Amino acid sequence: MGLWVSEIDKVKRQAGDEMVVLLKNWKQKVRRYRIYRACLCAALALSFLALAGSCYYMLDSSIPSRLQMRAGEEQVLSLGIPAKAELLSVNAQGESNIPQGSVTIDLSAPVTLRTGGNQEYLMDVKLFGFLPVKRIGIQVVEPQELIPMGVPVGIYVKTDGILVIGVGEFTGQNGVEYSPARYILNSGDYIRRVNGEAVTDKDDFMRRVEESGGRDLLLEVERNGELIEQSVTPVKDQNGVYKIGVWIRDNSQGVGTVTYMDADGNFGALGHGITDMDTSTLMDMEDGTLYQTQIVSVRKGVIGNPGEMTGMIVYSDSRILGDITENSERGIFGSCNEKAKSLAEEKPLPIGFKQEIEEGPAQILCTVNDMPAYYDVEITAVHLDHDNINRGIELKVTDPELLQLTGGIVQGMSGSPIVQNGKFIGAVTHVLVQDPTRGYGIFIEEMLEH
Numbered sequence: 001m002g003l004w005v006s007e008i009d010k011v012k013r014q015a016g017d018e019m020v021v022l023l024k025n026w027k028q029k030v031r032r033y034r035i036y037r038a039c040l041c042a043a044l045a046l047s048f049l050a051l052a053g054s055c056y057y058m059l060d061s062s063i064p065s066r067l068q069m070r071a072g073e074e075q076v077l078s079l080g081i082p083a084k085a086e087l088l089s090v091n092a093q094g095e096s097n098i099p100q101g102s103v104t105i106d107l108s109a110p111v112t113l114r115t116g117g118n119q120e121y122l123m124d125v126k127l128f129g130f131l132p133v134k135r136i137g138i139q140v141v142e143p144q145e146l147i148p149m150g151v152p153v154g155i156y157v158k159t160d161g162i163l164v165i166g167v168g169e170f171t172g173q174n175g176v177e178y179s180p181a182r183y184i185l186n187s188g189d190y191i192r193r194v195n196g197e198a199v200t201d202k203d204d205f206m207r208r209v210e211e212s213g214g215r216d217l218l219l220e221v222e223r224n225g226e227l228i229e230q231s232v233t234p235v236k237d238q239n240g241v242y243k244i245g246v247w248i249r250d251n252s253q254g255v256g257t258v259t260y261m262d263a264d265g266n267f268g269a270l271g272h273g274i275t276d277m278d279t280s281t282l283m284d285m286e287d288g289t290l291y292q293t294q295i296v297s298v299r300k301g302v303i304g305n306p307g308e309m310t311g312m313i314v315y316s317d318s319r320i321l322g323d324i325t326e327n328s329e330r331g332i333f334g335s336c337n338e339k340a341k342s343l344a345e346e347k348p349l350p351i352g353f354k355q356e357i358e359e360g361p362a363q364i365l366c367t368v369n370d371m372p373a374y375y376d377v378e379i380t381a382v383h384l385d386h387d388n389i390n391r392g393i394e395l396k397v398t399d400p401e402l403l404q405l406t407g408g409i410v411q412g413m414s415g416s417p418i419v420q421n422g423k424f425i426g427a428v429t430h431v432l433v434q435d436p437t438r439g440y441g442i443f444i445e446e447m448l449e450h
Contacts (some may be wrong), residue, residue, distance in 0.1 A: 034251040052149040063125055064384040066137045066242040068353050068445050073143075077355055078110040079384075083133060085123040130214065130342075142177035145348035146424050146444070148417035149267070150365030150372035153321060154291035154313030155332070157252045157274055160284040161190035161222060162205050165247040170237045178235045180244045185230065186223065188281045191248075192221035208243050209234050217244075218293035222284070249276065252283060255293060255311040257366060257415035259427040259447065261336055261344050266402070267322060268450070270331045270415040271427035272390045288324030288332070289316060289339065295367060301436030309368070309412030314386070330389065330442065330450045331415065345372070352423030354392060354443045357382045362395065364428055366413050368405050375399035379420065380438075390429045392420065393441035408436035 062081060069075055085105045105111050107125065116263035121138035127396045166187050168343065169179040191199060195218050200204035213235045219230045234242035239322040269290075272367075273282045293311035301307030312317075326333040346365070359382065384389045395418070397408045406413075409431035416439050418426040427447060431439040 037074075044283070044432075052321040062384060063134045064136060065134070065408045066161060067355060068103075068139050068141050070143050070265060070353075071140045072114075073309075074112050074114045074292055075356070076110050076112050077105075077107075079107045080109075081107050083107045083125050083127045085125045085136070088122040088124070097212065144262075144351050144448075146260040146262055146351060146423055147344045147348050148345060148346045148419060149261055149262075150254060150367050150417055151343050152293050152295055152309070152311055152367045152412065153259045153269065154293040154311060154315075154319075155252075155254050155256050155269075155274070155288065155324070156291065156315065157283060157288035157324060157327060157332075158201075158286045159190070159250050159252070160286040161192045162202060163200055163249045163276060163279070163283065164189040164191065165249055165278045168245050168247065170243055170245055173236050173238060176226065178237075178245065180232050180235050181246045184232050185219075185221065185244075185246055186272055186429055188223070188276075188279045190222040190284055191219050192222055192227070194218070196220075202248055205248065212242050214242060247278075249278075252276070253308060253313070255295075255313070255412045257413055257428075258290070258340075259331065259415045259417055260424065260444070261341070261353075263348075265336045265341055266333070267336050267340070268331050268333050268415075268427075268447045271429040271447060272331060272414060273329045274327050282329060283327060284429075285324070285327040288327070288334070290321040290324060290334070290336075291340070292319045292321050295369070298368060298406055298410065300405075301410050303430065303434055303436070306431050306433055306436055307407050307410030308409055309406075311412065326450060328450050330447050333450050349419065349422065349424040351444050351448070352420065353426040353445055354382065354384055354425075356423065357393065357420060357425050360420075362418055362425070364395075364397075364416045364418050366416035366428075369404065375402040375421070377418070389446050391440040392443045392446065393426050395428070395439055395441055397437045403437065406436075409439040410436070 036280045042370050047118065056310040063079060085107055119140050123136040123138060125134045125136060127133045136289050144288050164187060167181045169177045169181065172178045182440055191205060193199065194205065194208050199208070206374050212232055214236070216231050216233050219232060221228050221230050232244050234244050250275055256270045258267055261267045275282050291313050293313045295309050296312045299307045320337065322334050322336040324332050324334040345365060357379060362377050362379050364377050365372050365374050375397070376399040377395045378398050379393060381397060383392050388394045397403060409428060413428055417424060418428065424444055426444050428443040429440050429442050
C-alpha cells in the first residue's frame with residue numbers, strides 16, 4: 001500500500017514538474033509573441049512614416065514655392081494635385097486686400113489665371129481643401145525677351161584673395177617633417193591680407209612667406225563668409241626656403257557657353273557657378289573676363305566617362321568679349337562688348353516660366369562645329385521646386401547628329417540655351433555620368449534671379 005502511494009506521489013511530482021515546464025514555455029512563447037508583435041507594429045509604423053514622408057516630399061516638390069507670371073496675360077496653371085488654393089493679393093504694407101476665402105482655386109485640374117499689373121500674390125495650398133501644405137509666392141512681371149546665344153567662350157576668373165586648396169607637409173633642413181599651416185588654415189579659406197597688407201596674387205603671397213625670415217605672419221582669412229585672423233610661423237625647407245605648407249590658387253580658366261544676352265548687352269552663362277576643382281567650393285571672384293574661343297576638338301561621352309569640348313583660348317585684348325562681374329550658383333554674369341554683340345545672330349525669344357514647360361520635344365542651342373546650331377532633345381521631367389536649382393529640368397539628347405558628334409552632353413556645353421514652343425526656358429547645366437545622353441538644366445527665370 002505504501003509503495004503504491006509513493007508511486008502516486010512520484011507521478012504527481014512529475015506531472016507538477018511538467019506543468020511548470022509547460023507554463024514556463026507558454027510564458028516564453030507569449031513574451032516572444034509580444035516582442036514580435038511590437039517589432040511588427042514598429043516596422044509597420046516606420047514604413048508608414050517613410051511612405052508618408054516620401055509622399056509628402058513628392059507632393060512638396062511638385063508644388064513650387066515661387067512662381068512668376070506675365071502681367072496682363074491669361075496663363076494656365078496645371079499642377080494636377082488634389083488640393084485647393086486660396087489666392088491673396090499683397091499690398092505695399094504686406095497685407096492682403098482680398099477678403100479671406102473669397103478666391104479659391106482647384107489645383108486638381110488646369111486653371112486659367114489672369115493677373116493685373118506688377119504686384120505680388122500669395123496662394124495658401126491645402127491638401128483636400130483643409131490640410132495646409134505650402135504657401136506659393138506669385139510675382140507678376142512684365143514680359144521679357146532674351147537673345148539665345150549658344151556661343152562658346154574662354155573664361156578667366158581671378159579669385160578675391162588667395163584660395164587655400166589644401167594643407168600638407170615638407171621636409172625641413174633638419175630632416176624633420178613640418179606642416180606649419182596645419183590646424184591653422186583649411187581648404188576653402190581665402191587669404192586676404194598678410195600683416196595688414198592686401199595680397200594681390202599667388203606670387204605676391206609666396207614672396208612674403210619666403211621673405212618672412214621665420215617671423216610669425218598674421219593672416220586675415222575669410223572662412224565661411226567670416227573674416228578671422230590666424231598666425232602662422234614659416235619654416236625653412238631642405239633648400240633653405242621659408243614655407244608654411246599650403247597649396248594655393250589665385251585664378252581659374254576654362255571653356256563654357258554663353259546662355260543669353262539682353263537688350264542692354266548683359267549676359268548670363270554656364271547656368272551654374274565656377275567652383276574650385278579641388279575644394280568644390282564656389283569661388284569668390286575679384287574680376288573675370290570672357291574671351292573668344294574656337295572649339296578645336298570634341299571627346300565623345302561614354303558611360304562612366306563624360307566627354308569634353310576643347311577650345312583654343314588666346315588671352316589677348318583683341319579676343320576679349322566682355323567682363324565677368326558675378327559668379328553665383330546660378331551662373332556667371334556680366335556685360336558684353338561690341339565684339340560679343342556681333343556674335344548674337346539669333347532673334348530674341350520670350351522667356352518661358354517653369355510652369356509652362358512640358359515634358360516632350362525641345363531644342364538646345366550649342367556650338368560643336370563652327371557655328372551655333374539647334375539640336376533636338378526631350379524634356380523628361382520638370383521639378384517645380386527641386387532642392388538643387390541647377391537641376392529643375394531633366395532632358396535627354398535625341399538628335400542623331402549631336403549624338404554622333406558628342407555622344408550627348410559634354411563638358412563645355414554648360415550654359416547651352418534650352419528652347420521649347422518658341423520660348424526660352426532654361427540652360428543645360430549637368431550631364432549624367434552613367435548616361436551621357438541625359439542631363440539637367442536650370443530654369444531661365446532662376447538665372448535671371450542672380
